[in-house]
Amino acid sequence: MLNSFRTLLTQNPDRRLRSLLFFILFYLYIWLEVDTRLIYHGAGAISDFPVFFRGWTFFHRFTSYPGGILEYLCALLSQFLYIGWAGALVLTLQAWLLSLCTDYLFKAVNLPRLRCLRFVPPVLLLITYTRYTYHFATTTALLISLLSVCLYLTATQKAKLSRLIVFLVLSVFVYTIAGGAYLLFALVCAIYELLFARRCWFALVYLLSAIVIPYAGGVLVFDVSIIDAFTNLLPVSWKIFEYENYKKILIIVSALYLFAPSVLLVSGLCRSFFITHAQPLNQPNAPKARPHKPTKKKRGSKFSRLRSRILSWYSGAPIIKWSVESCLLFVLVGAVIFFSRDIKKKALFETDFYAARRMWPQVLAAAPKHPNSYYIVHAVNRALYHTGRMPYDLFRFYQSPDTLFLTAAEHRESYFKKFDIFLDLGHVNMAEHELTESLATDGRRPLILKRLALANIAKRTIHTARVHLSALGKTLFDADWATDYLQQLRSDPTFTLPADHEIQRLRRYMPVQDYGFSPMPFEHILLDLLKKNARNRMAFEYLMSSYLLTGELGKLIQNLHRLDDFDYTQIPPLYEQALLLYMHKEKKPVDLHGRQISQLSRQRFENFKKVYAFYGGNKEAAFQSLANAHGDTFFFYSTYGLSGLKK
Numbered sequence: 001m002l003n004s005f006r007t008l009l010t011q012n013p014d015r016r017l018r019s020l021l022f023f024i025l026f027y028l029y030i031w032l033e034v035d036t037r038l039i040y041h042g043a044g045a046i047s048d049f050p051v052f053f054r055g056w057t058f059f060h061r062f063t064s065y066p067g068g069i070l071e072y073l074c075a076l077l078s079q080f081l082y083i084g085w086a087g088a089l090v091l092t093l094q095a096w097l098l099s100l101c102t103d104y105l106f107k108a109v110n111l112p113r114l115r116c117l118r119f120v121p122p123v124l125l126l127i128t129y130t131r132y133t134y135h136f137a138t139t140t141a142l143l144i145s146l147l148s149v150c151l152y153l154t155a156t157q158k159a160k161l162s163r164l165i166v167f168l169v170l171s172v173f174v175y176t177i178a179g180g181a182y183l184l185f186a187l188v189c190a191i192y193e194l195l196f197a198r199r200c201w202f203a204l205v206y207l208l209s210a211i212v213i214p215y216a217g218g219v220l221v222f223d224v225s226i227i228d229a230f231t232n233l234l235p236v237s238w239k240i241f242e243y244e245n246y247k248k249i250l251i252i253v254s255a256l257y258l259f260a261p262s263v264l265l266v267s268g269l270c271r272s273f274f275i276t277h278a279q280p281l282n283q284p285n286a287p288k289a290r291p292h293k294p295t296k297k298k299r300g301s302k303f304s305r306l307r308s309r310i311l312s313w314y315s316g317a318p319i320i321k322w323s324v325e326s327c328l329l330f331v332l333v334g335a336v337i338f339f340s341r342d343i344k345k346k347a348l349f350e351t352d353f354y355a356a357r358r359m360w361p362q363v364l365a366a367a368p369k370h371p372n373s374y375y376i377v378h379a380v381n382r383a384l385y386h387t388g389r390m391p392y393d394l395f396r397f398y399q400s401p402d403t404l405f406l407t408a409a410e411h412r413e414s415y416f417k418k419f420d421i422f423l424d425l426g427h428v429n430m431a432e433h434e435l436t437e438s439l440a441t442d443g444r445r446p447l448i449l450k451r452l453a454l455a456n457i458a459k460r461t462i463h464t465a466r467v468h469l470s471a472l473g474k475t476l477f478d479a480d481w482a483t484d485y486l487q488q489l490r491s492d493p494t495f496t497l498p499a500d501h502e503i504q505r506l507r508r509y510m511p512v513q514d515y516g517f518s519p520m521p522f523e524h525i526l527l528d529l530l531k532k533n534a535r536n537r538m539a540f541e542y543l544m545s546s547y548l549l550t551g552e553l554g555k556l557i558q559n560l561h562r563l564d565d566f567d568y569t570q571i572p573p574l575y576e577q578a579l580l581l582y583m584h585k586e587k588k589p590v591d592l593h594g595r596q597i598s599q600l601s602r603q604r605f606e607n608f609k610k611v612y613a614f615y616g617g618n619k620e621a622a623f624q625s626l627a628n629a630h631g632d633t634f635f636f637y638s639t640y641g642l643s644g645l646k647k
Contacts, residue, residue: 018326019099019118025330026122027092029337034129035350036087040078044350044416044442045345046134048073048239051444053474065224067233070144074137079476091129094136094143095122101146102108102260105188106155107640109196111267116329123333130341132349133249138240141181141233142257148174149188163193163202171209175217179232181367186210188261337623344370355379356420356447360386367397375417377403382421382547384599390541391572394548396632401549404542405522416442419451425529425538426509428455445469446478453485458506461493509533520545523555534565548574548634553582561593576601577634 030036042049052075062068081087103118128135134511155166156232167189175182186206194203208302218229233236235253347369367376380397381404382389407416414439423433432455440446449468456465466489470480488497492590496502511532521544529539540562547556556578563571571579576597579590584605608630615622618633619639630636 005620018329019327022119022329022333023096023099023120025089026126029126030129031085031088034088034132035084036081036091036129037084037345038349038353038566039129039132039134040087041349041353041356041447042134042416042442043243043497044414044438045349046132047442049134049443049445050078050137051446052076052476053471054081054476055474055477056325056609058474065179065228065232066214067141067177067181067221070141070179070233071137072593074140078134078136082477090138091125091441094140095125097121098139098143098146101143101150104150105146105153105260105264107151108266109192109267114159114263114267119329119333121256121278122260123336124259126250126333126337127340130337131249132342132345135240135249135253137236137239138181138253139231141178141258142184144178145174145181145188146158148185149192152189153192154515163199163592164205167206167209171213172217175213179218180214180230180234180237181209182214183230183234184257184261186213188264191264191268193260195265195272239613298565306474344373348373348375350380351376352417353482355382358386369505372398373627374400374403374406374411375414378406378417378421382424385424385538385541390545391574393632394545394574395634395637399549399637401546404546404549407522413437413441416448419448419577423451423455424505425542426506426511426533426536427525427529428458428506430525431455432459446475447470450481452480454481454502455505456594457485457489457495457497458503458510462489462495465489509536509539530562534562537566540566544575547636548578551638553578557582557590560591564593564596571597572593573598573601574634577605580605581635581638604630604633608633 004127022630039046040049050071059072062072067385077090080090088371098121099118102121105115106112106117125139151168152170154253155161156163160322171186174185178185186209186543190203190206190210193199194207214229215226218224218232219226222229223231227238232239235250235257240250268328288604350366350369352368352375354360354637361384367380367383370376372379375500377397379397381390381394384397402411405421406412406414411417415434419434419438420429421430422434428645431451435448435452435455439452442448449472451618453465453468453472455461456468466486469482469489473486474476475482488500509529511528523543526539526543526546530543540559543559544556547553549560556575560571560575571592579592579597580601583590608626611625611629612622615625623640625638626639
């Protein structure tokens with residue numbers, strides 16, 4: 001076994017075992033750490049993630065422009081990101097093929113020392129995934145171009161086919177399939193012919209084809225705009241540049257595109273320079289070399305001899321050499337990934353993903369990774385309600401009056417984040433508004449279509465519901481859910497669906513009154529929800545939480561009697577703290593409707609006042625002590641507010 005292992009390493013360890021280990025680790029990292037399900041979900045931040053529907057109608061629109069076939073294929077493959085292990089397999093296969101093409105390219109142009117750079121494209125790909133962006137179609141177009149370059153080199157070097165014919169056939173194929181990525185294919189082929197094969201005329205023809213073929217094929221044949229004819233599926237396409245969040249990561253994607261041609265260009269120029277300036281040995285006028293005079297061997301130092309022995313031993317020990325070089329590779333790659341990953345963005349995607357699937361413990365577990373995000377705390381507040389902890393643990397997390405409904409101006413267009421809160425509350429009209437806006441900005445995602453179908457079934461607008469259910473019936477993973485609802489609607493002509501608990505809940509809670517959306521009167525909305533159904537517990541707890549966050553304690557006290565509509569055995573601690581603070585400031589009692597404030601809340605209030613008094617009423621001086629002991633209380637929030645929590 002040891003001899004077989006040594007033989008494997010001696011023959012070609014760099015291309016076999018090291019690559020195998022690299023891509024096994026690549027796959028595991030994508031699957032277990034990045035989690036492709038988060039990229040599929042998008043969290044309202046990946047607006048260009050493609051949808052996929054079965055059927056000719058959906059496929060046909062991709063045949064009307066260059067690169068459309070590849071976009072269709074990528075849309076299909078991207079759906080597998082919905083399944084973590086399958087999505088990781090798709091992305092790993094793409095990275096492996098890019099590495100294989102890069103390795104073959106450097107081998108074909110006789111650059112053996114640069115073949116170790118085959119790991120650079122997969123690492124650049126990994127950076128884009130760790131920052132939760134979607135460029136699968138663009139990078140797959142790059143892969144098609146490099147595969148075609150490899151086919152060109154194989155056909156012209158080994159099969160000895162006509163270079164121009166092979167190039168033209170591949171050009172038509174690459175441009176039709178990969179669109180603007182054809183420019184990379186033409187450029188790499190031109191660099192090869194000019195600097196490595198020394199065929200300048202071919203290089204010139206190939207460069208001219210980079211102008212002629214996109215114009216003839218794109219503008220004249222497919223009848224697309226000249227911009228799309230040259231840039232579709234390239235990182236500089238307007239379809240990608242319109243997403244502001246992608247502008248930074250586009251540097252990485254552009255580097256991925258420019259990596260192979262840049263290495264070939266620099267290597268080819270260096271090779272041409274040294275060959276041109278080297279002194280030929282057979283020139284008649286070349287000066288004769290001076291005879292070599294034997295010199296006495298100088299005895300090296302002990303350090304030099306030791307270094308020579310170590311290097312000699314290292315070169316003669318392939319297992320040690322392979323292990324050291326592999327460890328160095330993995331350490332470098334690990335360092336790049338460690339410093340390029342976006343932990344906060346992952347936390348944002350995780351909380352939104354878990355909240356959409358109602359996995360509340362996971363939402364609360366992911367939130368501390370980025371505790372100051374309004375979007376994360378918005379999801380946390382939903383999780384606190386659904387786990388029964390909202391009137392207990394609200395101030396364990398970063399809060400402001402805007403976190404309940406994302407009412408700040410910069411969040412008003414965050415429709416993807418908001419529709420679930422209104423469905424939870426039972427306000428179907430508000431949910432439908434957010435869903436419709438999200439449909440316009442994020443596309444026909446299955447999650448949005450499912451929510452729209454539920455909202456319209458609850459409102460008995462069955463024709464609209466059937467439109468959304470029919471679309472879902474053509475997806476890969478939600479077809480069964482949609483088909484089941486369509487069958488129920490066909491078998492129930494009154495659309496009552498008595499066995500559907502979610503539909504019945506929405507109908508019990510939803511008010512019929514509409515509201516304007518600028519600004520949204522959320523207090524009135526919550527009060528109307530309670531007017532429609534006094535047992536809407538979520539509306540009650542959100543109403544009381546909004547009074548806590550805005551400091552409107554008088555209104556909180558006015559609604560204290562609503563505790564009788566639910567199963568509260570005592571006043572929740574945060575409400576008790578608000579009552580104690582109100583009575584302390586106003587110097588008057590409050591009607592507790594037969595309930596008592598717990599001794600624990602009274603003790604915490606007394607302790608808070610003592611610590612505050614110990615520092616002479618100096619808020620800045622008392623901050624740390626109060627934060628350590630009372631940072632999760634309404635006492636602390638009312639004293640320091642949002643500015644205090646930022647510290």
